[in-house]
Amino acid sequence: MPEPAPVSVSATLAADEAMARRRRAGEQVLPMTSGEIGLPVHPALRERLAAAVDENAYGPVPGGEALRAASAGYWERRGLGTDPALVVAGPGSKPLLFALLLAIGGDVVVPVPSWVSYAAQARLAGARPIAVPTLPGQGGVPDPERLREAVTAARAAGQHPRSVVVTVPDNPTGTIASPETVRHLAAAARRLDLVIVSDEIYRDLVYDPSASVESPARHAPERTVVTTGLTKNLALGGWRTGVARLPEGDLGRALYDRLVSIASQIWSSPTAPVQTAAAYAFGEPPEIIEHIAASRRLHETVARAVADRFTAAGATLAPVRATSYLYPSFEALRGHLARTHGILDGDGLARFLTERHGLGVLPASAFGESRQVLRIRAATSRLYGDTEERRWAALTAPDPLELPWIRAAVDRVGTVLASLADTASLSSSAQS
């Protein structure tokens, strides 16, 4: 008999709504809580959706042929040959991830830190999340050595870990695990007989186009499920569209069947008109490629500028190489923050920034860390402007930091952090 599901509201979505309420109440806030991408819909996708409004049939549970074939092409162009018959589309990669955990069964290894919903979904699926830390600069991939220890210990204690979640590139750290780390993770997962669930929704938001982004599907193809969606690269969170790529072979075929069964009972099929637009996007015509490239450049410029403000205030963070997330540590300021502001932990730091200064951020504890960890996650993807016009201007500006509203937002971050760290003199000397 199941107890009512043990779950709290998604930290990112809850914080986002709190910021929206404060903004409506007239407060000046900088919403850096969620990874929502504040950029406009590309006109080609608007047109495809508008042209598909007649589509009102359910269609196949795993999505229509066009979307599945386009998704397969998307992965093939990234070195992952894909059978469209092993692609499952859903209303976002989030429900796909949840359904995958149900389909695999058993307990779930999640990296720490990691996205707020992996552990929550595991609990909803009746599993116990097993937390395994990542290595510095290797966000999203549990340290393979500690993975072995944790799984061995969990099995000895009667738990049944059957899967490990990885995020490449990573949320919340904005780092990309090295090919070597991914290879070791894949080898460990094989030895431990774990399914790898590889969340690659940030794959198109790697700043350096020549950077190698390794999927575990290259090294453990028989046991890796890859998920992605259009929420991040094309700012389509509100459209709710995601896809999963199941592995070839017996395991993959069995998982596919189970995933489709679960999808049929939970959500029936992905929204039909959105599928049509999503198929176009996954086909990656030139204007979509260019749009994503422009978004990526914008993310890089603004994320790095904000990262500089954190560094200037005395925080430390691994160089951000992808996404629009920063995960700075204020450990070096621990004594100062306690003495001057009464800030004792990550939760206190996030509260101080959010409630005192309207700088919406999330504490490390939202990502599975101890609340003692003096880190916060700041997402910079909502700083591009509040109107379509400003967002387009941000996308097309040679230097987005020269746009007054972006400059003002970045400066405000700098001012708040300077007051936090009492680095006003340092900050003003940097400006001179």
Added chain:
Amino acid sequence: MPEPAPVSVSATLAADEAMARRRRAGEQVLPMTSGEIGLPVHPALRERLAAAVDENAYGPVPGGEALRAASAGYWERRGLGTDPALVVAGPGSKPLLFALLLAIGGDVVVPVPSWVSYAAQARLAGARPIAVPTLPGQGGVPDPERLREAVTAARAAGQHPRSVVVTVPDNPTGTIASPETVRHLAAAARRLDLVIVSDEIYRDLVYDPSASVESPARHAPERTVVTTGLTKNLALGGWRTGVARLPEGDLGRALYDRLVSIASQIWSSPTAPVQTAAAYAFGEPPEIIEHIAASRRLHETVARAVADRFTAAGATLAPVRATSYLYPSFEALRGHLARTHGILDGDGLARFLTERHGLGVLPASAFGESRQVLRIRAATSRLYGDTEERRWAALTAPDPLELPWIRAAVDRVGTVLASLADTASLSSSAQS
């Protein structure tokens, strides 16, 4: 540690896809498997969706204010005063029902027969479905007397039933439980301390506008959750939109919080552009009311005509009063079917009609009955034509049965049933 989720693919969706494959292969098939409504999108809704394609933000987890307020108004016009703050919108009523079972916890009483997904969702949520038969002609509502017995027995056996699902009007029987039965059910649920989950997605498809359709929310307002959507009344299955109305009071507020938390972790928010169109629809402007009324008249005409063919062949069924479902029993023909066709049970009957004659129907076992039960469910809502043009013609025809493609479909049902029952002479004499 959870085993992989015990689930099979939705019988309706699987059968629908099988029929679509056969049709693509050139076979002549009559798809009467799923409750998908084969009617066009109303132009006003097409326009609203097309005008909303810029909406790409997640928005609030329970849906935007416009949709929640419009849904509250929809219920108020049906005698259920509703606080918009207790409305949760989701990507279909199916995911809302699943999330509700997770939110309530415990085991779940489901009527027999009932929609294919209630029991499957209960199992996915880690619960055991407790089957309670309905009374003749009172489809969708477990017999209150047997509910008491079953819950008492289940509790004595260590199970923890916490909710009961009802469907008013009913799928698969097309009947409407009487106000008296609903009142008794509500009283029993209160005595047994069960939450009532009332699936009222067919509420707008009651043929007689003066018929009383009683929601358990009238009799046990403190413990009844009502769900509905636009899949049936407006043929928008592929748009994936549904809403839930939580009860006022402590239980309702707690359930609301849990439901929103679960939604935030499984699907984030309902598709934003669709919400805008759905809000318009739930506002029930005159052209939408008229469109639904036309759909209802069409369903009634065709469902009754097909019901007559079943009756002519010797099957029996309760008078259909709503939906586009028929649930005829072939018990009177049991000996004949066994001798002449080797049909021994409901599964065999469905297989014979579907595979031998291309008349896609589902066996009673798909609705939780024993496979011995010699019944099938036939949905008539896909017989209106294969093109937009024909579907519009069906909606506007003074007598849809005079349209040649509908006439041909109904006649084909009659011919197949006549051959099944060897009532060719009876059939031809009826025509003379």
